[in-house]
Amino acid sequence: IHEPHSFQPTSLSVDAHTLQNQIDELSSFSDSPAPSVTRVLYTEKDVLARRYVKNLMELAGLSVREDAVGNIFGRWDGLEPELAAVATGSHIDAIPYSGKYDGVVGVLGAIEAIRVLKRSGFKPRRPLEVISFTSEEPTRFEIGCLGSRLLSGSENLANALKTTTDSQNVSFLDAARSAGYAKNENDFSSVFLKNGTYSAFIELHIEQGPILEDEGISIGIVTAIAAPASLKVEFEGNGGHAGAVLMPNRNDAGLAASELALAVERHVLESGSIDTVGTVGILELHPGAINSIPSKSHIEIDTRDIDEARRNKVVEKIHQSAIQITKTRGVKLSEFHVINQDPPALSDEAVIKAVETATRELNLSSKFMISRAYHDSLFMARLFPMGMIFIPCYKGYSHKPEEFATIQDMSNGVKVLALTLAKLSSQ
Amino acid sequence: IHEPHSFQPTSLSVDAHTLQNQIDELSSFSDSPAPSVTRVLYTEKDVLARRYVKNLMELAGLSVREDAVGNIFGRWDGLEPELAAVATGSHIDAIPYSGKYDGVVGVLGAIEAIRVLKRSGFKPRRPLEVISFTSEEPTRFEIGCLGSRLLSGSENLANALKTTTDSQNVSFLDAARSAGYAKNENDFSSVFLKNGTYSAFIELHIEQGPILEDEGISIGIVTAIAAPASLKVEFEGNGGHAGAVLMPNRNDAGLAASELALAVERHVLESGSIDTVGTVGILELHPGAINSIPSKSHIEIDTRDIDEARRNKVVEKIHQSAIQITKTRGVKLSEFHVINQDPPALSDEAVIKAVETATRELNLSSKFMISRAYHDSLFMARLFPMGMIFIPCYKGYSHKPEEFATIQDMSNGVKVLALTLAKLSSQ
Ligand SMILES: [Mn+2]
Ligand SMILES: [Mn+2]
Ligand SMILES: [Mn+2]
Ligand SMILES: [Mn+2]
Known part of the structure; x- marks a missing residue:
C-alpha cells in the first residue's frame, strides 16, 4: 500500500477551505494592520505564529521538534524510519507591510499535503518531514535564509551569529532566547544538518512573478534559482x-x-x-x-x-x-x-521528474521556469537533491498586501506536492 | 541714569564663564549622546530645558510668563512700564544630532545681557523682554518658527494647529498639553501679539556660515533674512x-x-x-x-x-x-x-543703526550681512522693527555636533546686544 501507484492520484482530496482559513488566521499574527502582514523574527507575533504552526503539525499527527534557532520540523515516520526522509517546507516570516501567501503556502500547504496523504490511506516508505524555516526574510538581522543557510552548514554564519545584532542593538542571541530558543547554545553549528539527512527537499511557493497567471498555467516546475x-x-x-x-x-x-x-x-x-x-x-x-x-x-x-x-x-x-x-x-x-x-542553485533531475510526473497524473498544465526570488531551497540544495513547485499568484504581486493566490491554485499546488512526496518517499 | 550714554559702554562686563557653563548645562537635556544635541518640541527633555531657562530668567530678576504654545517671556519692567517694550530672544529647540549654540546663544545670551545691564546700574526707560520661542525648528510638526509665526498673527497656523499631528499621529494639542501648555485653549489665536507690543525686536545668533570667521570680524549686522x-x-x-x-x-x-x-x-x-x-x-x-x-x-x-x-x-x-x-x-x-x-524680511533702519553704533562704541569690527538661515526674527519683523546680531562660529558649522562659538565671540555678542537694548529702550 505504500506505492504511489497503489492509489488514484486524481482521488487525492485537498481541504482547501480549511487551508484558506488557516492562512487567514496565521495572517492575523501581524504587527501591521490587515490586509498587510508584518511578522519579524523572534517578535511576539512571530512566537505566536510559530505556536500556531506547531499546533497544526501536531493535529496532523506529526512529531514536532525545533532546533536552536527555531527551525521547526514535523515528522511522519515512514514504514522504514531509518531511511533518509523526504522533506518539504518554507517560511512564515513576513517583511514589513507584505502579504499572507509568501512562504506560508509552502508551510501550511505542506501540512495539508500530509493530511491529504493520510486521508488517502497512503503510508510512506521513507519518513516525511515538514519544515518551517527560521527567518527566510533578512528583515531583522540582514541575513536572508538564516535558518536554511545554517542547516546547510554555513560555518561563516554560525560564527557571525555570535556577534550579530539588529538595528536596535539587540543581539541575535538575546533575541533568540527571548523567543525561547538558543537556551544553552552559544555555538550554532549544532544546527547543521548532516549530508544524507534527507533524500530530497521540495518547496511549494507562490511564483512571485506574473508568468503562470498570464499564460493560464497551473504549476511551475523550477529548474534553477537566481x-x-x-x-x-x-x-x-x-x-x-x-x-x-x-x-x-x-x-x-x-x-x-x-x-x-x-x-x-x-x-x-x-x-x-x-x-x-x-x-x-x-x-x-x-x-x-x-x-x-x-x-x-x-x-x-x-x-x-x-x-x-x-x-x-x-x-x-x-x-x-x-x-x-x-x-x-x-x-x-x-x-x-x-x-x-550566493551562487545560484539547480534543481535535481529526479525531483524535477517526480514533480513533472505528478503534474501529468493530476492532469494539470505545467511549465519549467526559473525562480527569480531566492528561497530556503537555494540552501537546502547545497546538501540535498532539491526541487520547487510554483503556483500562480495575482499579477505576480508579492511583498505587498495585494499578494494573492486562489483557493483552486493552492489546492492544485498541495495536490502536486502530496503526490510528489508520495513518489519521492517510495524511491 | 537711564540714558545709555550715562554709563561707559567699554565698562560693560559679561560673565562669559557662567554663560558657557549654562550653555553646556542646557545641552545635557538631549535625546542623543554628547556632543550632539537632540531636543524636540514638547518632549521630556524640552520640558526640562524650558524649566532651566525659566529658572535663569527668574534668577536674573525677570518676571516670567508663558503663552498657550509655550513661548516664554521674561520681563524687566522699565521706568515707564506702560511703553512698548524692547524684545530680544531666540530658541532652545535643537534638531536631531545638532549642536548646542544654535538659538541657545540668543536665549541664554539675552538673559546674560540683562544681567550685564543690571550689574552696570542701568535702568531701562522702556521695559525689556527676553523671549524663548517655541519650536523654531520644524522637526516635530513640520512647521518652522511655530512660536514666532503664531505670535506674528498667522491665522492659517492657528487654524492648522487644531488638526496638526506629528509622524507618530500625536496631535499638536495633546503634545502641547503633555508639556503643560494649551490647557484651556483650542484656539491659538490667543497667542497673537498686538501691533505695537514691542518697539523693536533684536536677536543674537551664531552666523551659521563661515564669513565672519574667515574675515576675522567680530559682529555681523544682519540687513535681510533669506x-x-x-x-x-x-x-x-x-x-x-x-x-x-x-x-x-x-x-x-x-x-x-x-x-x-x-x-x-x-x-x-x-x-x-x-x-x-x-x-x-x-x-x-x-x-x-x-x-x-x-x-x-x-x-x-x-x-x-x-x-x-x-x-x-x-x-x-x-x-x-x-x-x-x-x-x-x-x-x-x-x-x-x-x-x-515665506517672504524675506528686511531689518529696520533704526535697529541696524543702534547695533552699528553699539559695535563702534565697543571698538568691535563689524560687517553688514544677509542671514541665509531663517530665524524667529523673520516673523517678528512682520509686526515690529527687527534686527539681528551675528557672531562667528567655527567653520560656519551648524545643525551638527561640531557647531562651536568661542567664549570671546559670545562675550562680544552679548555686550553688543546689551548696549543695543540699552539704546533701544531709551528711544
Ligand atoms: Mn519573501
Ligand atoms: Mn518566500
Ligand atoms: Mn536651527
Ligand atoms: Mn537658530
Whole structure:
C-alpha cells in the first residue's frame, strides 16, 4: 500500500477551505494592520505564529521538534524510519507591510499535503518531514535564509551569529532566547544538518512573478534559482545647515546615495539581460531633518541574476560608481560591504521528474521556469537533491498586501506536492 | 541714569564663564549622546530645558510668563512700564544630532545681557523682554518658527494647529498639553501679539556660515533674512518583490525620489546665483526592506533665497520635475505640498543703526550681512522693527555636533546686544 501507484492520484482530496482559513488566521499574527502582514523574527507575533504552526503539525499527527534557532520540523515516520526522509517546507516570516501567501503556502500547504496523504490511506516508505524555516526574510538581522543557510552548514554564519545584532542593538542571541530558543547554545553549528539527512527537499511557493497567471498555467516546475547578492553602502559628508551652507561648499551624503541608487538601476539595465534585476529597498539619511544637509546616508542594495558572473559584474560596477561618486561629491565611502553573494542553485533531475510526473497524473498544465526570488531551497540544495513547485499568484504581486493566490491554485499546488512526496518517499 | 550714554559702554562686563557653563548645562537635556544635541518640541527633555531657562530668567530678576504654545517671556519692567517694550530672544529647540549654540546663544545670551545691564546700574526707560520661542525648528510638526509665526498673527497656523499631528499621529494639542501648555485653549489665536507690543525686536545668533570667521570680524549686522520655502512630496508605485519583478515592469517610488532629489540640486544651480540653496534633508522609503521595491517615497525639500521670485521659480521647476518623473517612471505624485513659502524680511533702519553704533562704541569690527538661515526674527519683523546680531562660529558649522562659538565671540555678542537694548529702550 505504500506505492504511489497503489492509489488514484486524481482521488487525492485537498481541504482547501480549511487551508484558506488557516492562512487567514496565521495572517492575523501581524504587527501591521490587515490586509498587510508584518511578522519579524523572534517578535511576539512571530512566537505566536510559530505556536500556531506547531499546533497544526501536531493535529496532523506529526512529531514536532525545533532546533536552536527555531527551525521547526514535523515528522511522519515512514514504514522504514531509518531511511533518509523526504522533506518539504518554507517560511512564515513576513517583511514589513507584505502579504499572507509568501512562504506560508509552502508551510501550511505542506501540512495539508500530509493530511491529504493520510486521508488517502497512503503510508510512506521513507519518513516525511515538514519544515518551517527560521527567518527566510533578512528583515531583522540582514541575513536572508538564516535558518536554511545554517542547516546547510554555513560555518561563516554560525560564527557571525555570535556577534550579530539588529538595528536596535539587540543581539541575535538575546533575541533568540527571548523567543525561547538558543537556551544553552552559544555555538550554532549544532544546527547543521548532516549530508544524507534527507533524500530530497521540495518547496511549494507562490511564483512571485506574473508568468503562470498570464499564460493560464497551473504549476511551475523550477529548474534553477537566481543568485542573489546584497550590499550595504554608507556615504559620509560634512552636513550642515540647509540655509547657511552655500551649494559649492556642500558634500551632501544624501545626494550621493540618490546618485548611487540611480547607478544601480543603470548598471542592471546595462547587462542587457531581462534576468538581471537590482533594487535599492533601503535608503536612509542622517540626521533626517528638512533643514539639515544629510551628513550620512545608508543604502542597501539587492541584485540578482540566474548568471552568477553577470551579477558579479553588476556588483563590481556599483562599487566603481560608489567610488566615482566620492570623487565628484567630496564624500567619504565609509562602508561598501557585500553582505552575501550566493551562487545560484539547480534543481535535481529526479525531483524535477517526480514533480513533472505528478503534474501529468493530476492532469494539470505545467511549465519549467526559473525562480527569480531566492528561497530556503537555494540552501537546502547545497546538501540535498532539491526541487520547487510554483503556483500562480495575482499579477505576480508579492511583498505587498495585494499578494494573492486562489483557493483552486493552492489546492492544485498541495495536490502536486502530496503526490510528489508520495513518489519521492517510495524511491 | 537711564540714558545709555550715562554709563561707559567699554565698562560693560559679561560673565562669559557662567554663560558657557549654562550653555553646556542646557545641552545635557538631549535625546542623543554628547556632543550632539537632540531636543524636540514638547518632549521630556524640552520640558526640562524650558524649566532651566525659566529658572535663569527668574534668577536674573525677570518676571516670567508663558503663552498657550509655550513661548516664554521674561520681563524687566522699565521706568515707564506702560511703553512698548524692547524684545530680544531666540530658541532652545535643537534638531536631531545638532549642536548646542544654535538659538541657545540668543536665549541664554539675552538673559546674560540683562544681567550685564543690571550689574552696570542701568535702568531701562522702556521695559525689556527676553523671549524663548517655541519650536523654531520644524522637526516635530513640520512647521518652522511655530512660536514666532503664531505670535506674528498667522491665522492659517492657528487654524492648522487644531488638526496638526506629528509622524507618530500625536496631535499638536495633546503634545502641547503633555508639556503643560494649551490647557484651556483650542484656539491659538490667543497667542497673537498686538501691533505695537514691542518697539523693536533684536536677536543674537551664531552666523551659521563661515564669513565672519574667515574675515576675522567680530559682529555681523544682519540687513535681510533669506526667504525659505518648504515642500513635501510623495510618490507611489506598485512595489513588489526585489527578485521577482523584472526591470521593465517596475515603477519604483524610491528611484523617483532619488531623481527628484538630484533635480532639486540641478534647479538650484540653474538659478546661477550663489544665494540660491536647496536641500533634501528627508528621504524615506516604504516599506524599507532590502528585498522590496519601494512602493512609496516621501521627501522634504528646503529651498531659500534672498530673492523671493527667484526662489519661487526654483519651487515651480521642482514641481515640473516631479510631474515629469511621474510620466517617465509610471509613478503617482500622491502629494506635492508647499508647507510654507515665506517672504524675506528686511531689518529696520533704526535697529541696524543702534547695533552699528553699539559695535563702534565697543571698538568691535563689524560687517553688514544677509542671514541665509531663517530665524524667529523673520516673523517678528512682520509686526515690529527687527534686527539681528551675528557672531562667528567655527567653520560656519551648524545643525551638527561640531557647531562651536568661542567664549570671546559670545562675550562680544552679548555686550553688543546689551548696549543695543540699552539704546533701544531709551528711544
Ligand atoms: Mn519573501
Ligand atoms: Mn518566500
Ligand atoms: Mn536651527
Ligand atoms: Mn537658530
